[in-house]
Amino acid sequence: MALKHHLDVKVRFDQQVDNSASYIVPFIEHTAALRPGMRVMEVGTGEGGVLVPFINKGCWCLGVDLAPERIEYANELLEPEVAAGKVKFQCINIFEKDFYSQYKGSFDIIILKDVIEHVPDQEKFIPYLAEFLSPAGIIFFGFPPWRMPFGGHQQVCRKKWLSVLPYYHILPDFLYKSILRAGGEHPVIIEELMEIKSTRISIGRFESIVRQSGLNIKYKEHFLINPIYKYKFGLKPKLQWKPITFIPWFRDFLTTCVYYSVGK
Numbered sequence: 001m002a003l004k005h006h007l008d009v010k011v012r013f014d015q016q017v018d019n020s021a022s023y024i025v026p027f028i029e030h031t032a033a034l035r036p037g038m039r040v041m042e043v044g045t046g047e048g049g050v051l052v053p054f055i056n057k058g059c060w061c062l063g064v065d066l067a068p069e070r071i072e073y074a075n076e077l078l079e080p081e082v083a084a085g086k087v088k089f090q091c092i093n094i095f096e097k098d099f100y101s102q103y104k105g106s107f108d109i110i111i112l113k114d115v116i117e118h119v120p121d122q123e124k125f126i127p128y129l130a131e132f133l134s135p136a137g138i139i140f141f142g143f144p145p146w147r148m149p150f151g152g153h154q155q156v157c158r159k160k161w162l163s164v165l166p167y168y169h170i171l172p173d174f175l176y177k178s179i180l181r182a183g184g185e186h187p188v189i190i191e192e193l194m195e196i197k198s199t200r201i202s203i204g205r206f207e208s209i210v211r212q213s214g215l216n217i218k219y220k221e222h223f224l225i226n227p228i229y230k231y232k233f234g235l236k237p238k239l240q241w242k243p244i245t246f247i248p249w250f251r252d253f254l255t256t257c258v259y260y261s262v263g264k
């Protein structure tokens with residue numbers, strides 16, 4: 001069952017804006033107060049809505065994404081801001097040499113919201129991202145830990161029962177795939193879900209990659225109820241009960257979203 005926000009670009013854009021203003025900006029400001037002139041890059045920007053509150057605070061923003069159609073929407077939805085030079089959107093792989101030489105060491109804030117769990121080889125990707133930071137810069141990561149009830153992103157399934165069934169994404173690949181096939185899920189969706197499974201990331205693995213990359217965790221918040229569930233399911237966002245956040249492995253099953261600020 002596809003949710004409305006998957007079908008309606010403007011709805012998704014508005015949700016990105018609201019989520020960013022209500023949760024991401026206040027979270028980042030625990031570590032770095034936003035000031036006009038700051039340089040912000042969002043990797044996996046989608047329609048660009050997350051950047052709107054940063055643009056409104058006078059930051060210069062760059063949004064990059066691998067999906068050309070989403071960059072087109074971003075350029076349309078933020079046409080006046082793009083024309084005014086407040087934001088730029090690029091469909092580009094940040095591993096390209098020219099991109100690296102143009103932007104190395106130049107961002108005060110880098111944002112990855114619901115993106116790191118889609119990226120292969122995070123052990124290489126995270127230290128590479130850090131090369132784009134200014135000396136006091138921070139990277140914001142927000143993502144659903146792999147073992148949470150819907151960490152497989154199964155909500156994208158077109159078959160309703162497959163989209164609301166929790167935890168079955170944790171089964172071995174062949175069993176997970178068999179259930180999706182037996183449930184009549186579309187092959188394209190099955191392929192997408194298997195790809196997400198291959199790039200899965202847990203809280204412990206994320207923290208250990210951050211440390212191995214020579215970065216420090218400056219601030220973190222774990223959520224029992226992900227802030228974006230407000231739009232998806234009408235639920236009130238809720239932080240995780242603190243003692244659970246200290247229990248490795250177990251916490252992953254009950255934590256639907258984590259936010260991290262990391263820096264050098």
Ligand SMILES: C[S@@+](CC[C@H](N)C(=O)[O-])C[C@H]1O[C@@H](n2cnc3c(N)ncnc32)[C@H](O)[C@@H]1O
Pocket residue numbers: 016043044045046047050064065066067070092093094112113114115118119
């Ligand atoms: C789930 S969407 C999140 C979009 C947006 N950040 C939001 O929160 O609504 C993930 C986005 O990341 C993009 N993406 C995945 N891997 C990427 C990469 N290596 N570089 C840039 N974008 C990437 C995808 O194309 C997709 O638009």
